Amino acid sequence: MCTTDNSKQAASGAASRLARKNILELAPYRCARDDYSEGVLLDANENAFGPPTRPEHIKDPLERYPDPYQVPLKQKLAAHRGNELESSNIFVGVGSDEAIDLLMRIFCVPGKDKIMQTPPTYGMYKVCAKINDVEVVNVPLTADFDLIIPNILEAITPEAKLLFLCSPGNPTAKALPLADIEAVLQSPQTCDTIVVVDEAYVDFSTQGSAVGLVHRYPNVVVLQTLSKAFGLAAIRCGFCIGPPDIIQLMNNCKAPYNVNALTSELAIQAFDHVDVLDTNIASLLSERARVAASLAELDFVEKVYPSDANFLLFRVASHAQAVYKDMADQGGVVTRFRGTEMHCDECIRVTVGTPDENEAFLKALQTSYRALA
Template sequence: MFNLSDLIRPNIRDLVPYSSARDEFKGEARIFLDANENSLGSPLTKWYNRYPDPMQWAVKEKLSVIKGVAPQNIFLGNGSDECIDILLRAFCEPAVDNIIIVPPTYGMYEVSANINNVKVKKVSLTPGFQLDLPALEEAVDDNTKMIFLCSPNNPTGNSLMREDIEMLLNNYFGIVVMDEAYINFSRQRSYVQELEDYPNLVVLQTLSKAWGLAALRVGMAFASESIINVMNKIKPPYNINQASQELALKALDEVEQVNEMIRILVQERTRLEQELPRLPVVEHVYPSDANFLLVKVKDAKALYQKLLDKGIVVRDRSNVILCDDCLRITVGTEKENTELLDAL
C-alpha cells in the first residue's frame, strides 16, 4: 500500500522550511518595509524592486482553470528540471535509495540522480519503445523510491501504452513520475485528470514546448496536496521570478493562439512524416506524438555534420540505446522544414 510518510527522507519530513517575508505577510498593505528591498525602485520598473509571490498563486489559479485541477495540487519550478531535482531530494536518501528510468529517455533524470548521489537502475524499453513490465517488476527493490516515465517519450516521440502505465501505478507503491512535456502535441489524455485515483502519481508538464516559453523556465508538477506540500518545503523561496510570472500570466490568456500553433506544428509534423521516408538517406521515421521526429538514417554522425555545414542543427541520438544511426529532428516552421528536406 502507498504510504507517503514512509517514502519521505526523515530529514525532509522534519524540515522546518525557510519562511520569507512574503510568506509571513498576508493581506493588503501600502507600505512594505519587511523584506529589505530597495524602496526607491529599480532601473527597469518600480515594481521589480519587490520580491515576487513565492507561491505564484495568480499563475496557479489561471493554470487551475486550464488544467482542471486545484491550485494546491500545482507546483511551479524553474523549469521541469527543478521539479525533478526537488522530487529526488524529497524522497531519495543519498547513497541508499534508487530510482528506475526506462531508456531511451530524457537525460536529466539520470543527471539529477547522480548529482544527488542516488543510484539509477535502467530498464530499457522494448524494441517497440514500450515498457518492459516483467523487467521493471524484477528491478524494483525495497529502496526503489521513484520510477520516471516520459510519455510522449523523448527522444523516441511515441506515447507509452496506457494499460502498462496503469498496471505500474496500481502495483508499485513508490512515486511514479509521469513526464508529459509533449502532451499537447498528442491525442493521448493527460494523467493530470487521474491524480485522485493515484496518490503516488506526479505529472510533470512545461510551458517550454507547446506554449513556446522555453526562455522563461516555468515547469509544472501536478500531484496530491501532500506531495506538493513536501516539494514546497524544499524549493527556494522565490524560485519563479516576477518577470516570468507576469509573462506566464499573459501567455495563459492566449489559449486559442497556442492551440493554433499546436495545429500548425502537428500539420508540419505530418508533412515531414510523409516526405522524409521518400529520401534515399532516410531508412525509417518513427511515429511521433511530440513536436519532433526520431529518424533512422544512413550514417547519422556524417549526416549531422553535413546538415550543420548548411546551418541546420538537429540532434544526433545515435549514441543512445535503441537509437542507432538516429537523428532527432524538431518540427520547425514551414520554411525551415522545406530547407531541411531540400538539404537532405
C-alpha cells in the first residue's frame, strides 16, 4: 500500500519519482507580478489606456493580466468541497481538459510511457494521449460498467504513468464505488502510477467524491469542473485536486495566465449562490427520473442504464445510428450515438435538458424510430 500516512518517503516523492526529468528540472516562468502586484504597474507591457469598451457589470481591470494563481477562487472551491482542502491542493485550469493534457505532459515521456483507461470512457484521454504520442492501454469495464480490478492491476507496467478512472463515467453514467477506487490505490502495483479520478459529473451522484483520498494517497488526483452541475461550460473552468507536490508541478507547467479574469469573477460568484445550484441540480435530477421512466416505457427501448450523471444512456432494439441522425436532421434534437463504444451496441446518450427539451427529445425519438424500424 502506498499511503501518505504509511510512507513519508512515497508521500514526498510521488511527483518527484514519477514526473518526467525535464519537468522536474524546469525553472518555471516568473514575472514581476509574482513579487509585486500593486503600485504603478509598468512591468508587463499591458495597455493602461484600457480596452475599446468596458461593460459596466465587469469589475475586473480588463487591461491587466489576470491573477496567475487564482487563490480566492481556490479558497471558494476548498470551502465548497470541504475535506480540509488548501489552495496548495488545487490547480485551476481552462476546463478539466487542460488538467488532463497537463498531467500527460508532466508524467508521460512521449513515445515511451503509457496511460491506462477503462472503456467505455471519456474520449479526450485517448485524443490527448495521441497528441502527446503516449500509448493507451485499455482495461475494459464489465458489461455493467464496473471496474475489473485484477485486470487493471495485471495490466500495470512501469511505463503506465497515469490511470484514468471516470466516476460517474461518461458515457456509462455510473459512479464507481469509492471502495473500488480505494482498492486500486491500496494495491502495491499502483504505487508508481498516478490515479486520475475524473469527477466531472460528481454533483449529480449520491456516491460522494474521492477528494478525501488526496490526503491519504500521494498518487491520486481528482478532476472537477464548473461545466456540468454549475452550468458554466462557457467560461471554461476546471480543477485538479491533489497532493501539493503534483499540483505544484501543474502550476509550473501551465501557461502563466491560463485562467482569464472574467472566468474567475464568474466562478467566484457561482460559489456564492450554492442555494440556486442545489435547486438546479434537484430540478435536473427530477427530470432525469422522468425521462428515464418515459424511455423505459417505450417498446423499442431495450435498456435504460441507471444514471449518476446529467445524462442517460439507453439501448434501442436496432438502427441506433440512423435514429440518432434522423432525430438531429428531421427533429432538430441532437443526441450522441455511442454504439461504437465498448459494451454500448445500439446505444444513444442523451443529456437531460429542460422539461420542454426533454419532451422534444422523447417525441423525436419515437418519430425517428418508427420511421426507420
